[in-house]
Every structure is written in structure tokens, then in C-alpha cells.
Amino acid sequence: METNSTLRNDKLTHEMFFHRHEFEHEIDRPIEAWKWMIQTRSLPDKEDWVRHEVYEAWRRCLEDYALPLGKYAHWHSICVNENLTQNLPAALKIRKIIEQFNCNFYTFFKDASVMMVLTDTEGHILYANGEQRIPDAFISQLYTKGANWSENKLGNNGLGTAMLMKKPVAFQGMEHFLSVLHPYTTVGCPILDEKGNCIATIGLISDNRERMSSLFAFLNLICVLVNTHFPLAQNIMAQERVLKQIHFKGIKDHTSSHLTISSDLELLVKKAVKLQHHKIPILVTGESGVGKDHFVQLLKNSGERRDAPLIAINCASIPHDLIESELFGYESGSFTGARSSGKAGKFMLADKGILFLDEIGDMSFDLQSTLLRVLETSEFTPVGGNKSIRVDVQVIAATNVNLQEAVEAGTFRRDLYYRLNGAQIHLLPLRERGDKNFIIQQILNREINSISPGDSINICDDVLALFDNHPWPGNIRQLINVIRTTLYTMTDKIIRINDLPYDFILEINKKSKNKAIESINKSEFSEETMSLSEWELLGIKTALINCKGNISIAAKKLGITRATLYKKMNNFNISKERKDESWEINKKKLIFKN
Numbered sequence: 174m175e176t177n178s179t180l181r182n183d184k185l186t187h188e189m190f191f192h193r194h195e196f197e198h199e200i201d202r203p204i205e206a207w208k209w210m211i212q213t214r215s216l217p218d219k220e221d222w223v224r225h226e227v228y229e230a231w232r233r234c235l236e237d238y239a240l241p242l243g244k245y246a247h248w249h250s251i252c253v254n255e256n257l258t259q260n261l262p263a264a265l266k267i268r269k270i271i272e273q274f275n276c277n278f279y280t281f282f283k284d285a286s287v288m289m290v291l292t293d294t295e296g297h298i299l300y301a302n303g304e305q306r307i308p309d310a311f312i313s314q315l316y317t318k319g320a321n322w323s324e325n326k327l328g329n330n331g332l333g334t335a336m337l338m339k340k341p342v343a344f345q346g347m348e349h350f351l352s353v354l355h356p357y358t359t360v361g362c363p364i365l366d367e368k369g370n371c372i373a374t375i376g377l378i379s380d381n382r383e384r385m386s387s388l389f390a391f392l393n394l395i396c397v398l399v400n401t402h403f404p405l406a407q408n409i410m411a412q413e414r415v416l417k418q419i420h421f422k423g424i425k426d427h428t429s430s431h432l433t434i435s436s437d438l439e440l441l442v443k444k445a446v447k448l449q450h451h452k453i454p455i456l457v458t459g460e461s462g463v464g465k466d467h468f469v470q471l472l473k474n475s476g477e478r479r480d481a482p483l484i485a486i487n488c489a490s491i492p493h494d495l496i497e498s499e500l501f502g503y504e505s506g507s508f509t510g511a512r513s514s515g516k517a518g519k520f521m522l523a524d525k526g527i528l529f530l531d532e533i534g535d536m537s538f539d540l541q542s543t544l545l546r547v548l549e550t551s552e553f554t555p556v557g558g559n560k561s562i563r564v565d566v567q568v569i570a571a572t573n574v575n576l577q578e579a580v581e582a583g584t585f586r587r588d589l590y591y592r593l594n595g596a597q598i599h600l601l602p603l604r605e606r607g608d609k610n611f612i613i614q615q616i617l618n619r620e621i622n623s624i625s626p627g628d629s630i631n632i633c634d635d636v637l638a639l640f641d642n643h644p645w646p647g648n649i650r651q652l653i654n655v656i657r658t659t660l661y662t663m664t665d666k667i668i669r670i671n672d673l674p675y676d677f678i679l680e681i682n683k684k685s686k687n688k689a690i691e692s693i694n695k696s697e698f699s700e701e702t703m704s705l706s707e708w709e710l711l712g713i714k715t716a717l718i719n720c721k722g723n724i725s726i727a728a729k730k731l732g733i734t735r736a737t738l739y740k741k742m743n744n745f746n747i748s749k750e751r752k753d754e755s756w757e758i759n760k761k762k763l764i765f766k767n
Contacts, residue, residue, distance in 0.1 A: 296323030534574025
């Protein structure tokens with residue numbers, strides 16, 4: 174006789190199947206519904222605008238949780254529990270099963286632009302795996318261990334709502350209450366025990382909003398594996414057979430397609446092509462998000478190995494016990510679950526082509542000697558084999574880690590460093606690039622053509638000025654995310670300051686504040702005691718100078734409305750013209766010209 178747990182999980186499977194077919198049609202009414210809710214501060218008519226479960230979720234967010242409403246609703250920080258209790262035997266058992274899915278699943282997640290997460294009964298993340306294409310400072314916290322996805326903290330989302338409702342749930346685009354989730358699709362399915370209690374929730378997140386049905390199909394597979402304890406987790410060959418049956422629509426490569434490269438980048442590519450001609454190992458360095466993988470693709474397409482394979486491997490993501498079989502392959506019968514015909518490793522697949530070792534700085538120390546030996550001899554022996562194989566591989570490595578510091582710290586082999594660092598190509602962060610405006614315009618045009626083809630969308634001068642002065646800590650990845658999110662949520666055909674993500678504006682405000690404080694600290698203060706009015710005048714003029722006269726940003730910086738700022742400027746006789754002499758600061762005495 175089937176247990177109650179099995180019956181409940183079978184019911185969840187049937188519900189998930191139902192949802193897969195329910196979402197085949199395109200969901201577009203939530204766009205108008207969400208805008209209506211922002212303007213009226215009230216819920217839309219659920220019969221005409223959104224699905225019933227979206228309406229109910231929005232109602233809970235507004236009435237039960239009293240979450241702030243609007244594009245710029247600011248959560249000071251994601252609720253993160255860094256000290257998760259280990260007294261979660263059921264959830265931890267599920268995590269162990271999921272972790273046993275071999276790196277084939279990671280590759281699949283990365284190629285499909287999907288992130289899989291597992292949460293505990295309170296919505297805290299226990300495990301995350303896949304492609305994180307969200308460089309936003311706010312959203313990136315959501316993938317950290319302990320981050321809370323519960324509905325009352327983050328608004329409705331596939332994971333938190335599935336946990337609350339104890340049934341499969343999916344939201345896409347502007348069905349999410351929180352605007353920062355609008356560019357994404359989130360789906361979730363709870364795992365229930367014999368008593369019907371939720372012991373964990375498994376979810377998938379993707380930045381492709383047109384694949385809800387496919388995400389449900391794959392999430393259904395994962396939940397079936399967890400619930401039935403199929404031996405797929407330990408069987409590599411079985412995993413590969415299953416993955417071949419899953420058909421996701423190919424996603425657009427947002428970092429490489431339809432972009433004209435600048436002259437600065439073209440010079441670096443030509444330099445790398447010359448190095449490649451002489452088989453000199455190339456080490457690509459730079460901050461996270463500067464486009465190292467894009468650069469390697471450009472090099473491959475421009476070099477003499479353009480028609481040969483480019484095999485990329487993330488050195489930080491491969492499980493320790495699988496790295497040798499992934500790099501060098503294995504012979505038949507080498508271990509339980511191995512193919513009867515064996516499997517070729519990355520080095521063999523890259524023969525005559527390029528092997529791209531991404532995040533080489535995060536490779537475990539004990540595996541570095543094995544890699545060094547292969548790089549020096551161009552020969553390797555597959556796991557379980559007794560005959561060495563020689564290959565012709567051009568090795569390109571990339572890292573955002575300072576390898577020289579890692580060598581001095583003893584976490585990276587000195588000999589491997591000099592073996593990889595035949596020549597170094599350093600990619601500057603976006604904020605320091607001379608072609609920054611060119612890159613911004615290129616990506617803006619591409620995203621407009623991708624999201625709103627045929628539309629004439631302009632960008633105001635204030636936004637361009639903000640882009641030019643922004644520190645861009647997430648580099649090109651952040652730029653893509655900001656533009657894409659803005660295009661999804663803007664209300665007009667012109668991108669203005671108010672259309673930009675709130676936390677993005679905070680980053681420029683923080684930079685301006687630091688500069689203003691530094692400037693004031695360096696100034697020579699008068700011995701006279703300044704009046705409260707003079708301090709207010711100082712604050713207003715400092716904000717206007719640091720914000721280059723942008724009233725909207727200056728008002729946000731000062732924590733007042735634009736109308737209040739205009740009124741104070743009028744009281745202090747401060748002109749609205751940006752080059753007016755009344756803006757000048759006499760730093761010696763901190764007295765202003767009026």
C-alpha cells in the first residue's frame with residue numbers, strides 16, 4: 174500500500190503537469206496589472222487582469238505583509254541566516270541527494286541559463302547550483318547560503334509561495350510583486366513528509382521569461398528523483414541519457430551576439446591572436462563581469478583555430494572527486510555508473526582546438542600538480558587506463574583572483590602560475606575603460622532590439638551622465654542587467670532616472686557621498702561656528718555639485734522630494750543653472766557666494 178507521503182507527492186506531480194500546460198499561452202496582462210497597482214495603490218480586478226494565485230499572492234504582500242510597493246521599494250538587505258541550524262535531517266538528506274547529481278547537471282544549468290536552489294522549511298537557501306547571470310548587488314545576495322526566499326520577505330516567488338501553499342507554483346516577469354524579479358521566471362515545488370508538512374522546497378530561476386513550461390518539466394524530473402530515490406544521482410550515464418531528452422529553447426548569448434567591438438578591444442584580440450599563433454599560453458585577468466569569456470570567444474573566432482572546438486570548463490564548479498574524469502575522461506568499467514564504452518574528457522574534446530580554463534584561481538591545490546603535468550607534456554592517461562594520449566591543445570586560462578598573491582599565500586602553485594602566464598591579457602573594469610560609452614551604447618541598442626524590436630527607445634542625458642559616472646562594481650554583467658531590467662519596467666519610450674533600479678542609484682549616491690566627505694575633510698575649516706542654516710546650505714550645494722546638477726538624484730541623496738529641494742534652492746537663492754557661480758564653494762571658510 175502506498176504511503177501518504179507517496180500519494181501526496183504523486184498529487185504534486187499531477188499538479189505540476191497541469192501547470193505545464195496551463196502556461197503554454199503567453200502571459201502579458203500582468204504588465205498592465207502591475208502598473209495599475211502602482212498607480213492606484215490597490216489590487217487589480219482578478220478576473221480580468223491576472224491569474225487567481227497571482228492576485229491572492231499580491232493581496233498577501235499588500236495586506237498581510239505590508240511590503241512596500243513600487244519599482245524602487247527598497248529592502249535594506251536580504252534576510253540572510255548565516256548560522257543555519259543543522260537540525261534539519263530531512264532537508265539535509267535531500268540536499269545530499271541533489272549534490273550527488275554530477276556536474277553534467279551544472280553544465281546543463283549553465284547552458285540553459287538556469288539556477289537551481291534548495292530551501293529549508295523557513296525559506297533559507299541550503300544549496301544553490303547553476304548559472305548565476307544576475308550581477309546586481311541586491312539580487313546576487315539571494316543565492317548566498319541562508320538567504321531567505323519566503324513570501325513575506327521577498328514577495329511572491331516560485332519558491333516562497335510553493336512553500337507556503339504546499340503545491341507547485343510558478344511566476345514569470347511582472348507577476349512577481351518585487352520589481353527586481355520582473356526579468357525572471359521562478360518555479361518551485363515543495364517536498365512533503367508523511368503528515369503533509371513541507372520539509373524543503375526545490376526551485377529553478379531563469380532569466381528567460383518564455384520557458385515556464387520547460388522549467389516545470391525539468392523541476393518535475395528533479396522532484397521525482399528526490400521523492401523516489403532513483404539511482405540516477407549515482408549513475409553518470411543515466412544522467413546523460415535523461416538530459417538529452419530535455420529540450421530547452423536555446424537562449425541568446427547576451428555577452429557576445431550582435432556586438433561591434435571597439436578599437437581598444439580589437440587591439441587586445443589581435444595581440445592574443447599573435448600569441449596564439451606561437452602557442453604561447455594566455456592568462457586573461459580582470460574583475461568579475463568584465464567579459465573574460467566573451468574575449469576568449471572573440472579570440473577563438475579570430476584565430477587560426479576558429480574552426481576547431483572551444484571547450485570551456487569552470488575549475489571552481491567541478492566536484493573534487495570528478496575533476497580527473499572530467500578533464501581526462503575514463504575507460505570502460507572504471508567506476509560504478511561508468512559508460513560501457515568509456516567517456517572522452519575535456520582535453521580530448523579540445524584536441525586541435527582551445528581549452529578554456531575559467532576561474533583557474535579557484536582550483537583546489539592538490540589538483541594543480543596534475544594539471545601542470547599535462548600542460549607540460551600535452552599527454553594524459555584516462556581514469557582506469559594504462560596508455561597515455563597526446564593532444565594538441567591551446568590552453569587559455571582566466572581568473573579574477575590575483576594569482577601572484579595566491580602564490581605568495583601558498584594557495585596556488587608557483588610553477589603552474591608561470592606555466593599558464595606565458596602572456597597576460599588584462600581586461601580593465603568598465604569604469605576605467607576608454608570605450609565605456611561605446612560599450613554602453615552597443616549593449617543598449619542590442620537589448621532594445623532583443624526586448625522591444627522595432628521600438629524607438631531613447632535615453633535621456635541625465636541617465637547617460639549617471640552611467641558615465643557610475644562605479645559599475647559588477648562591470649559589463651551589471652550593465653546588461655541594469656539595462657534589461659529598466660527596459661522591462663519603464664513606463665515610457667524614454668529611459669529616465671526614475672526608470673533605473675533603486676539599488677543602482679544608491680551605488681552612485683554612495684560614491685558621491687564618499688567624494689563629498691573626502692572633499693570636506695580636506696578643506697580648511699573656519700574657527701567660526703557655522704549656523705544650522707549654513708550647514709543646510711552646505712549640504713544642498715555639495716549634493717548638487719556631486720550630482721552634477723541633477724535635481725532628482727540630489728533630492729534622493731538628501732532624502733527629500735524634488736519639490737522640497739526646489740523650494741530650499743529658491744530660499745537660498747540658488748540658481749537651477751548648473752554653471753551658476755552661486756554653486757561655488759569657498760573651501761577655506763566654507764562660505765558660499767550668494
